[in-house]
Amino acid sequence: MALEKATIDIVSGSKAGNRIAVLFNPTDYTIERSNSYKTTSIPGLSGPLIHFINGEADVLSMELFLDDYTDAPKAGRKSVRERVDELAGLLEIDNDQHAPPIVRFVWGKLSFTAIIEKMTRKFLLFQPDGVPSRASLSINFKEYRTLPALLTNPRLQSGDKSKRRVIVAGDSLWLLASREYHDAALWREIAEANDLDDPRDVVAGDWVLVPPLENADGPLGRL
Template sequence: MSKSQLEKAIITVLDGADKGKVITVLFNPAEYSFDRTNSYKATAIPGLGSPILQFVNGECDQLSMELFLDDFTDPEGPTSLRQKERDPVAKRLKDISKLLEIDRDLHAPAPVRFNWGPMEFSAVIEKLGRKVTKFHSDGAPARAALNVTFKEYRTLRQQLEAPRRESSDKTKRRVVVGRESLWSIAAKEYDDPNEWVRIADANDIDDPREIRPGDWLRLPPIENPDGTRDAF
């Protein structure tokens, strides 16, 4: 594949001590793979030939690919005396490997955003394999292939604002945030604060003032099984 067919991919650090740092790579777009799984609970029922499966939650998307670093085919690499080094393979290998280390500000590895053309994927790096195949005269890496697995990263706020928490019966689950009350949650979810009774009944709540930040609530559908709304 010629150099003109290789597009630049960019890894941007989203948070932590190196927030805003950009790492460029050569990405061969021959293939990449997305994987997503769901968790189910199997409940055995006496007399049935197989258990009843109940949806529990969705797992994070995973993006896997092979990335290439090469000082000789990279237009910004040290290919000749007329072209000065910018970030050679050795430096970029170090920068990418650092993304698996615990950030001193976050106390966890930093989240990143992977961009290549129209693709944008916010994630943490779950797995990184490195293979160096060419070296400079001083022994420094000149060409490397990286097998990378990105795991989708979404903050709590993002999951609350753009949730993927609907199940087959349209029942939702959401967490109580800040000073939220059953009345305010009902107003947000059902456009009617009087619907707090529906939430209280679904969660066996006797005193609606007892909910606390961090509590998880079931939000039942407002429609009846036949698709009509309840009358109040």
């Protein structure tokens, strides 16, 4: 079975359609994902309330190896120095889109559309005249998704429509705001909508109105 070479395809900008072949396939790669949370301290509780804010983009990390000694450049082939400069150029601002280009790392069934978030260049071996002949590149690709792609699975419920909720035993406006708005500090919005001067003037069984969050431009949904 023929060895399939990994490539970095340029997706956007003035060089869209160009393909950079990886000299040696990576020996391994890592895909990392994280979420952003906000913590809110509430007086009297033993710990903060934790609210989900949003998911972060996947990050694909790998190390690429470049070597002129084991794969010496021939006529029409690029040297290590030229290959490093070509890859580092993907971090530069493209004149057509005023931002670094979007790229796609492709290797077998892996196809990862991203921007290059970070690249560390390490030169390991040099020719007698000081020209690098061996290098390693540590690259972080950060997943790129368009707004329509992010909205493919829209949320079914948000804080931009009025709701009625019943107070249960042990409940409070702080906890209600945390559940509905994912921000306990917004309990005042609920208190004002229900003409409550004291947020503690609610007991189990009371129904309260949970209003939409609004700004000067219109409804602002929060999750």
